[in-house]
Amino acid sequence: MTPSNPHLIIAAGGTGGHMFPAQALSEVMLRRGWRVTLSTDARGARYTDGFSHAVGVRQVASATFARGGVAARLVAPFRILGGILGATLRMWREKPDVVVGFGGYPTIPAMAAAWLTRTPVMLHEQNGILGRVNRLFARRVDVVACGTWPTVLPEGVEGVHTGNPVRAAVLERAGAPYMPPGDWPMSLLVFGGSQGARILADCVPEAVARLPEGLRGHLRIAQQARPEDHARVTEAYRRIGVRAEVEPFFRDMPRRLSEAQLVISRAGASSVADISVIGRPAILIPYAAATANHQAANAAGLVDVNAAVMISESRLTPDGLAQAIETILTEPAAADAMAQSALSAGVPDAAERLAALVEELARKGAA
CATH class of the missing domain: 3.40.50.2000 (Glycogen Phosphorylase B;)
Structure with missing residues (x-):
């Protein structure tokens, strides 16, 4: 050059x-x-x-x-x-x-x-x-x-x-076919960005523990957690008998997104963009300390087209999150519609x- x-x-x-x-x-x-x-x-x-x-x-x-x-x-x-x-x-x-x-x-x-x-x-x-x-x-x-x-x-x-x-790795998976939830192994992907992921480490395993046993038994979870939270999150899933990969960072995130039946995530702009370009149902939990609450503004686009459920930190509880997970993963047609709506919002x-x-x-x- x-x-x-x-x-x-x-x-x-x-x-x-x-x-x-x-x-x-x-x-x-x-x-x-x-x-x-x-x-x-x-x-x-x-x-x-x-x-x-x-x-x-x-x-x-x-x-x-x-x-x-x-x-x-x-x-x-x-x-x-x-x-x-x-x-x-x-x-x-x-x-x-x-x-x-x-x-x-x-x-x-x-x-x-x-x-x-x-x-x-x-x-x-x-x-x-x-x-x-x-x-x-x-x-x-x-x-x-x-x-x-x-x-x-x-x-x-x-x-x-x-x-x-x-990124190009995300574009390679753009619009990847979505397999709706059902009576087979399902992938739940959890990530929290570079800041404020502790609340997901605290809440998501507790929410999964509250799911009906039949649903919980089908789950395969991949969760990003900070190094200091790794051991306790891993142990929490082991205690309830759920297969889980817990890592500080997944380098193959586009593949994991494309294979997920449901994503639980913060609402950072790049996360929202990746979710929408690949097209997956999501539960978004905006980072409350973000400047001017901008993550809530980021999430609004997917929420407005019924592609995502938004739960504010102040309202996040294991019981409420478990209910949202169960609702999406037990209604295949609705989950598929969410995936298609997410795709329609992507650029x-x-x-x-x-x-x-x-x-x-x-x-x-x-x-």
Whole structure:
């Protein structure tokens, strides 16, 4: 690949919710002949295993005001300023064609540098409510692309609905045939994202224990749980005689989603996108501490088309969750209708839509 290829810098924060759609866009842009550089911090670098080796990974100095003690918060602005200075100098030298930010504090250096150097710049907001950093830049970018629709935007800012890009591994399973529940082994997939999964570790095994024995005996459970919860979740399923795989992270999530009769999940934007593109019934439990309760906004799209049941944390109990599981897994026709409704809400070409906006920005920048 020669330097004459157009150059895209993707800036993404250090969670799967930011990194997975960034990865999806990088896959499309590489196929279109672009050079792609990922700008992130050390935390985000942990998610780069799924990126193509053709993507250059650049770790930048950044910080957050949301974590750490007083000393860390005092140092944060200086780390951010240092990151902006370094990114600006590199951008003057490299002159990338477009910068796209996916949110999170590690995107600040690249987004600020793009604004300072007048580089065409776009942000993509995965959630129904803008995150702090995207809110900061929303009036300073050329395009605001929205993964969830409608997205609550600052007054005077217009968004373009693209949907949330999903990785190639998810697209390979898009619309996979759904096997409705019945008197045979059924897969229940449980995952909670990178934050706040403890409540699922506490509640889901207790809910499964309350299911009728005949239904419980057909279940095969795969549950993501934090390392500190692994032993007790594993033991909880062993006690009630249910086969369960409990791991901190499943690298074959698209396969597991496609094989599931039911998904229990947080309502992170990427999770909702994956569930809808593959098309599976879901019970969504929004993370109550999410900024501006944006996970509830994310879940609304699937709930509104009867593809998912939403249970708020404040109302989550083992008895209530058991009832929701039993209702879905004992009504095959309704479960199948939920799967089809989820599929109807999916945007499998979201990465292509976003790529088209990138190339349009590049053309305008070159004019």
